[in-house]
Amino acid sequence: MTHYAPNSWEARAEEFSLYGFTDLPSIRDRGTVVVTHGEGPYIFDTNGKKYLDSNSGLWNMVAGFDHKGLAEAAKAQYDRFPGYHAFFGRMSDQTVQLSERLIEVSPWDRGKVFYTNSGSEANDTMVKMLWFMGRAEGAPKKRKILTRGNAYHGVTAVSASMTAKPYNEVFGLPLPGFIHLTCPHYWREGRDGESEADFTKRLAQELEDVIAREGADTIAGFFAEPVLGAGGVIPPPAGYFQAMQAVLKRHDIPLISDEVICGFGRTGNTWGCQTYDFIPDAIISSKALTAGYFPMGAVMLGPQMTDRLQAAIDPIEEFPHGFTASGHPVGCAVALKAIDVVLEEGLMDMVHAGTGRMEAGLREIAKHPNIGELRGVGYMWALEAVREGKTPFEGTLSVSERIANTCTDHGLICRPLGQAVVLCPAFTLTDAQMDEMCEKLDAALRKVFAEIT
Numbered sequence: 001m002t003h004y005a006p007n008s009w010e011a012r013a014e015e016f017s018l019y020g021f022t023d024l025p026s027i028r029d030r031g032t033v034v035v036t037h038g039e040g041p042y043i044f045d046t047n048g049k050k051y052l053d054s055n056s057g058l059w060n061m062v063a064g065f066d067h068k069g070l071a072e073a074a075k076a077q078y079d080r081f082p083g084y085h086a087f088f089g090r091m092s093d094q095t096v097q098l099s100e101r102l103i104e105v106s107p108w109d110r111g112k113v114f115y116t117n118s119g120s121e122a123n124d125t126m127v128k129m130l131w132f133m134g135r136a137e138g139a140p141k142k143r144k145i146l147t148r149g150n151a152y153h154g155v156t157a158v159s160a161s162m163t164a165k166p167y168n169e170v171f172g173l174p175l176p177g178f179i180h181l182t183c184p185h186y187w188r189e190g191r192d193g194e195s196e197a198d199f200t201k202r203l204a205q206e207l208e209d210v211i212a213r214e215g216a217d218t219i220a221g222f223f224a225e226p227v228l229g230a231g232g233v234i235p236p237p238a239g240y241f242q243a244m245q246a247v248l249k250r251h252d253i254p255l256i257s258d259e260v261i262c263g264f265g266r267t268g269n270t271w272g273c274q275t276y277d278f279i280p281d282a283i284i285s286s287k288a289l290t291a292g293y294f295p296m297g298a299v300m301l302g303p304q305m306t307d308r309l310q311a312a313i314d315p316i317e318e319f320p321h322g323f324t325a326s327g328h329p330v331g332c333a334v335a336l337k338a339i340d341v342v343l344e345e346g347l348m349d350m351v352h353a354g355t356g357r358m359e360a361g362l363r364e365i366a367k368h369p370n371i372g373e374l375r376g377v378g379y380m381w382a383l384e385a386v387r388e389g390k391t392p393f394e395g396t397l398s399v400s401e402r403i404a405n406t407c408t409d410h411g412l413i414c415r416p417l418g419q420a421v422v423l424c425p426a427f428t429l430t431d432a433q434m435d436e437m438c439e440k441l442d443a444a445l446r447k448v449f450a451e452i453t
Contacts, residue, residue: 009034009046023401023416030405038065041426041433043413053413054437056426059229059261059380060292063341064428070293070337077333086115086327094332101339102300105270107279112306114299114319115327119260119286120154122297123223126256126284127158128321129299129309130220136312144214146207146222146253149183150231153223153258162223165231179214182206183228186237187373188390196237204243216251223284226272229261232420233375233382241278254281254305260297261380264288265342265351265427268378275377281305291338294331347427351379354429361438362423370449379427382420383445392419393452402448412440421445 004011013032034046041064043053056062063070077094084092099113114129116122127145134142145162147153153162161174164183168174182203183189190199211219222244228234248255257280262272265288269275273283282305286297301309313319325331342348355378362381366374372386385399386392393399400416407414407421415422425437 004031023398025398026401026405030408033408040064040066041429049411051408051411051413052433052437052440054423054425054441055413055415056424057292058287059266059424060287060290062265062288062427063291063293063338063347064426067291067293067341069341069345070291070334073333073337074293074330077330081329083325084327084329085322085324087322091327092329092332094329094336095327098327098332098335101336102285102298105339105343106283106300106302107271107273108302110306111300111302112309113301115323115332116286116297116299117295117323117325118154118297119258119284120156120159120297121323122260122284122286122299123153123159123162123258124156125321126223126282126299127162127220129301129305130254132319133308133312134220136315137308139217141215141218142220144177144179144219146179146181146210146219148181148224148228150185150228150234151180151183151223151225151258152228152230153225179210181210183231183234184236184240185228185231185234187375187384197239200237200239200243203237203240204247207244207247211247211251211253216253219251219253221254221256221281222248223256223258225258225260226262226276227267227377227380229380229424230417232384232417233380233422233424235375235377236276241273241276245278256280256282256284258284260284260286261424264339265348266378266380266424268348268351268355270343270348288342289338290331290334291341293338294328294334295325296328296331296335342427350427350429354427354431354434355379357431357434358423358425358438361434365438365442365445368445368449370453371445380422380424382417382422383441384420385449386419387453397452399448399452402452403444406444406448407441410440410444412437412444414441 010031035043037044043051102113103111116125131143147162149164151164153159160168161178164180186196186199245255257273259271263285267275273280281302283300290296362374371383373384375382400419400421403421404414404416
């Protein structure tokens with residue numbers, strides 16, 4: 001167990017702070033990394049050590065940690081109008097402009113936007129909207145929510161119920177009415193001899209069967225990340241969304257694209273739904289929406305959902321939901337700048353230019369016999385560690401945690417997820433930084449695999 005110097009940053013963190021989603025044995029053995037500042041894609045700790053953060057914070061710091069334009073947008077808005085809400089028929093001019101901009105870059109020709117403080121709250125809000133619409137339309141039983149195994153949609157009681165992860169059992173979740181379909185991971189979930197096309201067909205049939213079992217009149221919506229992010233970077237099998245949406249449309253069930261991670265460039269397009277060629281009924285946005293420079297989420301409704309919600313609102317003359325900081329003027333000013341930075345000022349171009357180099361570097365690493373699968377798209381990739389074939393390492397070895405800790409020792413931040421290691425760097429990486437990321441990861445993997453095989 002680590003013994004910290006009295007009053008050290010590590011000791012103070014241990015004494016007064018709680019950790020979320022943290023492997024506590026690692027903290028006890030290694031201590032907390034307390035960070036002070038960032039430069040480009042690098043962060044620095046209180047001891048002056050420099051780390052290349054290939055997580056880009058938590059998927060969100062796509063412009064790096066010191067983008068002057070984003071910081072200046074926040075400072076200018078703080079000087080001009082530092083805070084307000086979007087209640088009682090009042091909202092800031094920045095909020096109005098951001099809503100216009102979001103619909104402008106959406107897949108639809110019209111729609112409306114509702115703001116939250118996070119992706120979790122945005123998913124939670126979308127569920128409340130669906131329940132509200134169902135009751136207003138005379139279908140109060142229309143409350144069930146469909147998601148997929150290994151999906152991640154947030155941490156509120158509702159969004160955690162949508163998140164099909166076993167750790168939520170400790171909270172007594174999911175709540176009733178949240179149904180988890182098969183994870184669309186062909187490598188892991190495909191049956192012996194089953195082609196990718198047949199796997200897609202089976203998942204579409206499963207959806208059809210669940211709807212028949214539950215009743216279409218009880219299902220409010222289907223939520224899906226274009227690429228499962230915190231599930232371990234799992235792209236869909238070929239034709240998946242086309243097959244699933246066809247079933248949903250037959251039964252008049254909305255498809256909500258959770259773009260908290262995929263939105264604004266991560267997959268190489270503005271939206272992940274564009275990468276996989278489908279048009280959802282609504283989009284959930286956060287993270288890169290502000291490039292991580294302000295906490296914000298957004299529920300974006302397409303034309304049909306906008307009309308349904310407005311029809312539900314009209315009889316009671318309000319939508320009785322909101323947050324104190326919904327549509328915060330500083331957050332909206334930052335988001336407006338972030339959208340321009342990604343779409344107009346070259347960050348998306350950097351993803352297009354760098355994806356090939358990133359994939360090639362990781363494919364070399366994936367030749368190691370203890371890597372079972374490399375999967376990903378754009379600037380989100382995962383390497384799955386295996387004992388052999390598809391057989392995972394024993395859970396007691398905590399293999400991905402070991403790899404992540406060894407990467408940290410080498411000055412690289414990466415994320416352990418199950419038996420996979422995830423890389424989702426800032427879009428600003430230079431060729432040299434991309435090579436540094438791959439070299440440090442490769443060295444860490446070789447060290448860990450030599451110790452445990």
